[in-house]
Amino acid sequence: DQDTAEVAHIKRMGKxxxxxxxxxxxxxxxxxxxxxxEDSQYNPKHRFGENNQPFNRIQGALRDVHAVIGESYRNDEEFTGWVLDTVWEGMRLQRAQIGHRLRHNAAMFDQTTHAFNRARADGQFRELIGERKDENGNPYFDSYRVSLIHDDYDMDEDELNPSTIFLNPYLFTVNLQVHALVTRGVASTESMKEGTARAKARSNERNWNLCKTTPGMIAASAVCLRWLFSPDPELTPTGAVTNIDWNEEFERYLEYLGKRTRSVKNIFKTWDAKFYPRAERSGTPPSGSTVALAQASHAAALRALEEEEEEEAATRAPREGTNGGGGGGDEQDGAGN
Structure with a gap:
């Protein structure tokens, strides 16, 4: 049998x-x-490639696991045995805790628990979590045109605005966001809401030694916030009522947050300023067509980031060209003398 302290540690790392x-x-x-x-040929840039190769996604996930689980626990027999089982249990418990905390603290989201749960179960928030209609009037859930995860976003706009995504106050403001509720606990979130000192009780933030925002935190917050307002009873990979592939939504958000554009950098800067200021200073089963629409939304979001990258490159180009031209002129003058 494994040492009790070791098992507790690995379970905590699973969470x-x-x-x-x-x-x-x-x-x-x-x-x-x-x-x-681990495959040495793996390139993190290809983790979520166009072909969506399982190999790349698994290799990326393996590196996430290694970033959390110490090397001393990675010999084959242990790692694929009790460590795997204990991490799995820790992850299961953490998702259950997330669901319980969010669904039983509706006041944190300006809702009364009874009225909120009744409205949620009746599907009154479906548009809020991304339900839209295709050209034939069939409902589907969009990944990005979701007012709940944007800051002051006009859902009637045709183009996605990268500067508003993942910045809805519900996600990160001190009294109305998922991240603090899960990592700091209800009592601490209340103290932040009132502007008082942080709670001193042990919390996940201290247990996990958190000091900087990760893509996973933001992606998980966005998925959990959408799930919170959904009629799905449990936080599972696929919604029992909406049939939203929450796991796929999570990975789409991870891919988006892996880009290094100005707007994505601003997302992390904003989150760090809220939670880790030291870091800153340092339903209906979807048809094939509705699945395609969700994928098209993801592609459009990535294109918006590509356009932003192109604009940034174009802004730099004249300045770089001027510097290069000046240097070339000096060389020509020198050659002519």
């Missing part, structure tokens, strides 16, 4: 992995991640 890196493993298959060897 940390859930909120900071992987809300679920790819395809909810943690065993495939643990039984895979």
């Amino acid at each position: 940390k992995l859930t909120w900071t890196k992987l809300l679920w493993a790819p395809d909810d298959d943690l065993e495939s991640v643990f039984t895979t060897d």
Whole structure:
């Protein structure tokens, strides 16, 4: 039998992995991640490629696991045995805790618990969590045109505005956001809301030694906030009522947050300023067509980031060209003399 302290430590790391890196493993298959060897040919830029290769997604997830689980626990027999089982249990418990805390603290989101749960179960928030209609009037859930995860976003706009995504006050403001509720606990969130001192009780933030915002935190917050307002009873990879593939939504958000554009950098800067100022200073089963629409939304969001990158490059180009031209002129003058 394993030492009780070791088991408790690995279970705690499984909980940390859930909120900071992987809300679920790819395809909810943690065993495939643990039984895979690191491949030196893996390129993180291809983790979420156009072909969506399982190999790349699993390799990326394996590195997330290694970032949390110490090297001393990675020999094959331990890692694929009791460590895998204990991490899986820690992740399961953490998701259950997330669901319980969010659904039983509706006041944090300006809602009364009874009225909120009744409205949620009746599907009154479906538009809020991204339900839209295709050209034939069939409902589907969009990944990005979701007012709940944007800051003051006009949902009637045709183009996605990268400067508002993942900045809804519900996600990060001191009294109305998912991240603080989960990592700092209800009492501490209330103290932040009132502007008083942070709660001194042990919390996940202290247990996990959190000091900087990760892509997983933001992606998990966005998914959990949408799930909170959904009629789905449990936080599972696929919604029992909406049939939203929450795991896929999580990975889409991870891919988006992996870009290094100005707006994405601003997302992390804003979150760090709220939570880690030291870091700153340092339903209906979807048809094939509705699945395609959700994928098209994701592609459009990535294109918006690409356009932003192109604009940034164009802004730099004249300045770089001027410097280069000046240097070339000096060389020509020197050659002519």
